[in-house]
Amino acid sequence: MIELDWTRAMESTALADPLPRMDRAQSPRSDKRERILDAASAVFARDGYHRARVSDIAREANIAYGLVYHYFTNKEEILRTIFEERWSGLLDAVDGVARSDASVEEKLESVAALILDGYRVRPDWVKVVVLDILRTARFADPGQLRAVGRLFQLVARIVRDGQAAGVLRPDLDPGLACSAFLGALELVITSRVLDLVETRSAAGGPSEPDRSTARTVVDILLHGLQTGARPR
Amino acid sequence: MIELDWTRAMESTALADPLPRMDRAQSPRSDKRERILDAASAVFARDGYHRARVSDIAREANIAYGLVYHYFTNKEEILRTIFEERWSGLLDAVDGVARSDASVEEKLESVAALILDGYRVRPDWVKVVVLDILRTARFADPGQLRAVGRLFQLVARIVRDGQAAGVLRPDLDPGLACSAFLGALELVITSRVLDLVETRSAAGGPSEPDRSTARTVVDILLHGLQTGARPR
Amino acid sequence: MIELDWTRAMESTALADPLPRMDRAQSPRSDKRERILDAASAVFARDGYHRARVSDIAREANIAYGLVYHYFTNKEEILRTIFEERWSGLLDAVDGVARSDASVEEKLESVAALILDGYRVRPDWVKVVVLDILRTARFADPGQLRAVGRLFQLVARIVRDGQAAGVLRPDLDPGLACSAFLGALELVITSRVLDLVETRSAAGGPSEPDRSTARTVVDILLHGLQTGARPR
Amino acid sequence: MIELDWTRAMESTALADPLPRMDRAQSPRSDKRERILDAASAVFARDGYHRARVSDIAREANIAYGLVYHYFTNKEEILRTIFEERWSGLLDAVDGVARSDASVEEKLESVAALILDGYRVRPDWVKVVVLDILRTARFADPGQLRAVGRLFQLVARIVRDGQAAGVLRPDLDPGLACSAFLGALELVITSRVLDLVETRSAAGGPSEPDRSTARTVVDILLHGLQTGARPR
DNA sequence: CATGAATGAGAATTCATTCAT
DNA sequence: GATGAATGAATTCTCATTCAT
Numbered sequence: 001m002i003e004l005d006w007t008r009a010m011e012s013t014a015l016a017d018p019l020p021r022m023d024r025a026q027s028p029r030s031d032k033r034e035r036i037l038d039a040a041s042a043v044f045a046r047d048g049y050h051r052a053r054v055s056d057i058a059r060e061a062n063i064a065y066g067l068v069y070h071y072f073t074n075k076e077e078i079l080r081t082i083f084e085e086r087w088s089g090l091l092d093a094v095d096g097v098a099r100s101d102a103s104v105e106e107k108l109e110s111v112a113a114l115i116l117d118g119y120r121v122r123p124d125w126v127k128v129v130v131l132d133i134l135r136t137a138r139f140a141d142p143g144q145l146r147a148v149g150r151l152f153q154l155v156a157r158i159v160r161d162g163q164a165a166g167v168l169r170p171d172l173d174p175g176l177a178c179s180a181f182l183g184a185l186e187l188v189i190t191s192r193v194l195d196l197v198e199t200r201s202a203a204g205g206p207s208e209p210d211r212s213t214a215r216t217v218v219d220i221l222l223h224g225l226q227t228g229a230r231p232r
Numbered sequence: 233m234i235e236l237d238w239t240r241a242m243e244s245t246a247l248a249d250p251l252p253r254m255d256r257a258q259s260p261r262s263d264k265r266e267r268i269l270d271a272a273s274a275v276f277a278r279d280g281y282h283r284a285r286v287s288d289i290a291r292e293a294n295i296a297y298g299l300v301y302h303y304f305t306n307k308e309e310i311l312r313t314i315f316e317e318r319w320s321g322l323l324d325a326v327d328g329v330a331r332s333d334a335s336v337e338e339k340l341e342s343v344a345a346l347i348l349d350g351y352r353v354r355p356d357w358v359k360v361v362v363l364d365i366l367r368t369a370r371f372a373d374p375g376q377l378r379a380v381g382r383l384f385q386l387v388a389r390i391v392r393d394g395q396a397a398g399v400l401r402p403d404l405d406p407g408l409a410c411s412a413f414l415g416a417l418e419l420v421i422t423s424r425v426l427d428l429v430e431t432r433s434a435a436g437g438p439s440e441p442d443r444s445t446a447r448t449v450v451d452i453l454l455h456g457l458q459t460g461a462r463p464r
Numbered sequence: 465m466i467e468l469d470w471t472r473a474m475e476s477t478a479l480a481d482p483l484p485r486m487d488r489a490q491s492p493r494s495d496k497r498e499r500i501l502d503a504a505s506a507v508f509a510r511d512g513y514h515r516a517r518v519s520d521i522a523r524e525a526n527i528a529y530g531l532v533y534h535y536f537t538n539k540e541e542i543l544r545t546i547f548e549e550r551w552s553g554l555l556d557a558v559d560g561v562a563r564s565d566a567s568v569e570e571k572l573e574s575v576a577a578l579i580l581d582g583y584r585v586r587p588d589w590v591k592v593v594v595l596d597i598l599r600t601a602r603f604a605d606p607g608q609l610r611a612v613g614r615l616f617q618l619v620a621r622i623v624r625d626g627q628a629a630g631v632l633r634p635d636l637d638p639g640l641a642c643s644a645f646l647g648a649l650e651l652v653i654t655s656r657v658l659d660l661v662e663t664r665s666a667a668g669g670p671s672e673p674d675r676s677t678a679r680t681v682v683d684i685l686l687h688g689l690q691t692g693a694r695p696r
Numbered sequence: 697m698i699e700l701d702w703t704r705a706m707e708s709t710a711l712a713d714p715l716p717r718m719d720r721a722q723s724p725r726s727d728k729r730e731r732i733l734d735a736a737s738a739v740f741a742r743d744g745y746h747r748a749r750v751s752d753i754a755r756e757a758n759i760a761y762g763l764v765y766h767y768f769t770n771k772e773e774i775l776r777t778i779f780e781e782r783w784s785g786l787l788d789a790v791d792g793v794a795r796s797d798a799s800v801e802e803k804l805e806s807v808a809a810l811i812l813d814g815y816r817v818r819p820d821w822v823k824v825v826v827l828d829i830l831r832t833a834r835f836a837d838p839g840q841l842r843a844v845g846r847l848f849q850l851v852a853r854i855v856r857d858g859q860a861a862g863v864l865r866p867d868l869d870p871g872l873a874c875s876a877f878l879g880a881l882e883l884v885i886t887s888r889v890l891d892l893v894e895t896r897s898a899a900g901g902p903s904e905p906d907r908s909t910a911r912t913v914v915d916i917l918l919h920g921l922q923t924g925a926r927p928r
Numbered sequence: 929c930a931t932g933a934a935t936g937a938g939a940a941t942t943c944a945t946t947c948a949t
Numbered sequence: 950g951a952t953g954a955a956t957g958a959a960t961t962c963t964c965a966t967t968c969a970t
Contacts, residue, residue, distance in 0.1 A: 032950090050282040054944065064952045066946085075944065135363050137426060138280065149428050159457070168457050172448065176420060180452050183419025184412035190366075191411050196381050216405065220412050224456030225391070225400050264933080286961065296935045301962065496929090514746040518965065528931045530967085539965065569922075599827050601890060602744065609890060616887065623921070632921045636912065643887050644880035644916050651879025652872060654830075655848065658841060680868065684876050688920030689855070689864050728954080749939065760956040765941065 033071045035061040037085075038124075040078045045127040049079055049136060080144065083133045086125055087147055090114065094154045104162035105222060111155060112185055112214035119189050120210060127193055130186060152178055181221055188217060265303045267293045269317070272310045277359035281311055312373065315365045318357060319379055322346065326386045336394035337454060343387060344417055344446035351421050352442055359425050362418060384410055413453050420449065497535045499525040501549075502588075504542045509591035513543055513600060544608065547597045550589055551611055554578065558618045568626035569686060575619060576649055576678035583653050591657055594650060616642055645685055652681060729767045731757040733781070736774045741823035745775055776840065779829045782821055783843055786810065790850045800858035801918060807851060808881055808910035815885050816906055823889050826882065848874055877917050884913065 039061035043052045054075055058065045072078045097110045119126040137145045156178040162168035168177075190196070271293035275284045286307055290297045304310045329342045351358040366380065388410040394400035400409075422428070503525035507516045518539055522529045536542045561574045583590040601609045620642040626632035632641075735757035739748045750771055754761045768774045793806045815822040830844065852874040858864035864873075 053942090066953060067951060069945070070950070073945095134422070134426070135280065138363070139283070145426065145428070148426075152423070152428055162457070167459060169459050172452060172457060175423075176445070176448055177452060177457055179419045179423050180412075180416035180449060183415035183417065183422075185415065186419060187411045187415025188408060190415075191384065191407075194377060194380075196377070196384055213408070216408055217412060220404060220409060220456075221452065222456045222458045224452075224454045225394070225404060225409055226454045227399060227401050285959090298936060298962090298964080299934055301964095302933070305962095307961075517963090528929095529933090530931060531929080533966070534929070537966095598886070598890070599744065602827070612890075626921070631923060633923050636916060636921060639887075640884060640909065640912055641916060641921055643883040644876075644913060647879040647881065647883025647886075648876035649879070651875040651882060654879075655871070655875045658844075677872070680872055681876060684868060684873060684917065684920075686920045686922045688916075688918045689858070689868060689873055690918045691863060691865050750941085751939080762941090762943080762957060763955055765943095766954065769941095771940070 032061075032063055032067065035063065036068055036071055036078065037082055041082055041122075041124040041128055044079065044082070044132055045124040049128075049132040079128070079133065079136065080141075082125065082128055083144060084147070086122075087129070087151075090118065091147070091150055091154065094151060098154050098158050098161075104158065104165070104167050105218060107158050108155075108181065108221065109211075109214050109218045111158070112181075112217050113211055115182075115185050116189070116210045116214050119192075123193070126189060130190060130193070152182065155181060177221075181217075184217055184221065188213065264293075264295060264299060267295065268300055268303055268310065269314055273314055273354075273356040273360055276311065276314070276364055277356040281360070281364040311360070311365065312376065314357065314360055315376060316379065318354075319361070319383075322350065323379070323382055323386065326383060330386050330390050330393075336390065336397070336399050337450065339390050340387075340413065340453070341443075341446050341450045343390070344413075344449050345443055347414075347417050348421070348442045348446050351424070355425075358421060362422055362425065366418075384414065387413060409453075413449075416449055416453065420445065496525075496527055496531065499527065500532055500535055500542065501546055505546055505586070505588040505592055508543065508546070508596055509588040513592070513596040543592070543597065543600065544605075546589065546592055547608060548611070550586075551593070551615075554582065555611070555614055555618065558615060562618050562622050562625075568622065568629070568631045569682065571622050572645065572685065573675075573678050573682045575622070576645075576681050577675055579646075579649050580653070580678050583656075587657070590653060594654060594657070616646065619645060645681075648681055648685065652677065728757075728759060728763060731759065732764055732767055732774065733778055737778055737818075737820040737824055740775065740778070740828055741820040745824070745828040775824070775829065776837065778821065778824060779840060780843065782818075783825070783847075786814065787843070787846055787850065790847060794850050794854050794857075800854060800861070800863045801914065803854050804851075804877065804917070805907075805910055805914045807854070808877075808913050809907055811878075811881050812885065812906045812910050815888070819889075822885060826886055826889060830882075848878065851878060873917075877913075880913055880917065884909065 036057060040052075040057045043056045043060050046052075047056070054068055055065055057078070058068050061068075068078075072081065093114055094111055097107050097114070100107065102110070133144065134148065137148060152175070156174045159168060159172075159174040159177045159181075163170045163172075163174070268289065272284075272289045275288045275292050278284075279288070284307075286300055287297055289310070290300050293300075300310075304313065325346050326343055329339050329346070332339065334342070365376065384407075388406045391400060391404075391406040391409050391413075395402045395404075395406065500521060504516075504521045507520045507524050510516075511520070518532055519529055521542070522532055525532075532542075536545065557578055558575055561571050561578070564571065566574070597608065598612065601612060616639070620638045623632060623636075623638040623641045623645075627634045627636075627638065732753060736748075736753045739752045739756050742748075743752070748771075750764055751761055753774070754764055757764075764774075768777065789810050790807055793803050793810070796803065798806070829840065848871075852870045855864060855868075855870040855873045855877075859866045859868075859870065
């Protein structure tokens, strides 16, 4: 089963800092930079992007106010970086899943696990992406929107492959199916973030790897809510 | 099948019914008040709550700046009012659905149709709710959060009733099922709002009553994506 | 001993409404007008002129918002009217005292009693004059300042007469003496208004006619704080 | 005789000591901060607290608008700070006077001189305190009221000590005596600030050290206005 | 006279961004 | 790199005054 090492994915700065670094086991630059990103994730998650002040981020990161502007040109770039550096890791992982020769069920379960696990390992980041970036995406550069769309496309490809293989019903619109799948996952997470509804397990916050939730969501999506006979 | 007359539920005035009525029974107070709410919905939907300026709302509503503060204590109260006055209409309708003696499938389809139809009839309002309120309210306004939770509870009740009646699989967590259902709907709408993915019909914006989408979403949720002995 | 009927003086509208009215035992005009003035006195006394809103005055007076502007051209005119209509009564009374052939001691005691009694009967009005009008007087029309100055002049005349009669020490500047006298009275009142210091009697608010305080203040001013021998 | 070095007590910078010092040991922070306080004193004294705009203060201080909010949370805090930082200096000085073993007469004369000298050295500040703070504080800020009350208490203590020593008449209420004393001083200053009455000297504005006024006021208060066996 | 909705200029406050040290 | 003071444009909110009914 394909997995994504979220911790590493979270520390990767591939997109923002594509130059290979000689030796930055702990170069001060990356140190401070990461601290800013982590602090920003926490503050954005807590207060929302618009209510968060740059000074809050600096305080949370325990660095000087002005230093934020050494590493980022403006507040928005912090948000964009949070998104890009980590979303690309997710896309790569999902892409790997989609290209693998696992069964459709396994693929979807892996994607669900990737996403749910992201919330477990980095709840702040997921909150920011779910609650702020998608909301801001209307205005920000269309590249961001496209990046979000890419996740849809990857999942839609899995669906289409399943339909081509005769495993999934061919009458269903892949786009709709994909929205249903990702939407289900998103709201499962959101309802936990916001504590909207109690679920039988793992309510209220991130806990151990939540493969059972992933399995249940995929189960619902694949086999439906109805009992076996499914008369109509 | 239970339906919600969104136009009435919205207490719409100018925007939905732009023809000036001869017998404008509306008191002048509520007239202007509604105009502000409609204008705010439009502006928030277009620019997002935080980017929208109160002066924009006033201009859009064709009223004086200060009048906004005659009817609302501040900008946030406008957002809260938009949500509350209309969400309660939705809750009432869903409650009616839940209490009816239709089949589970019919109930879920009605709920889906209610929600999707809201987007068709009042895209601005749905955009505001989906993009700003559901993501901004967070922890700030517990009343708002509770109102959102109530929708979950109503749907969860439908699910539980279905399980009790033996129509729905008893092994599934109703909370999770309900998140999956509403999440699917939400992302279907969001992906249209943001134009994230093309679906076979009704992509990119509101169109005719979208019962087919409702039916498909419920179909997926009830019978699953997988092929099998699920005649329709 | 000369006394001023504050209650009547307070209801006199001589300055602002010099035309003899045919019959206004209770004409609605004067009724509302007085209510506004009373309400304004109360609100100004409580919140201060600048913090008081016209709407507060209207609410306190139990009349419609806009009606205030039927009777007064603007907020400042309310303040001016409060001052003028009632200050002129005080000036007349003090003038009567000054012209009388009572002794200096009696005159000063009467003036002190007039002022202290004003506070007893109409604490709001005195608060407004003491706390707001003198403060605003810097900017408002100089006539107001002159009206305040007239009280000084009347008292100064009493002092000068006393000096001419050989009753008061001729070496003292009448202006200074007069400031000391009125200042003492003012701070006695203010310290009660603000509850700054506890005095042996009548602390905290208006009570019965406070002739004893008047007598004590004049006693201090005339005979000094020192014990009889007054050695130096 | 105990004196208060107002210039030092004021921690004055630019206005009182306009010559740029070579060794400006002042940290930049306190430098700007003081400039704001001095500018605010000037503007408040000229226009009154409520009419003064924060932008006026910034212009007067020759700094950027927003910097005011770097040092003070809001306009009111500027007023409060002006009062507190300097009133405490006065209180300390008066306290020193009260504790000294000078005669009652000397003590009161010193207090009068302290207060009158404050007006001579820092007319702006005194105007602000007299015209805005003492009349605005009211019931709003209990801390401020308490600070004002402390002056009363210190003076009342001097009076009581004098009574205990048999120098002052025991029949007089110390609170009243103290109000009379401070009130006399206050109105002497106010009448100069507002140019209400001409006194034989020092009319209309601050001039040389005004010990003679202090002596006269104390003379009046101690020995009274009346002629009699009061050699001096 | 009464009413209270409507108007809009004015002022406070916020905070992203720049810059001197 | 680091610091945090300095800047000022942008916006919200207030409230005296006007006006239509």
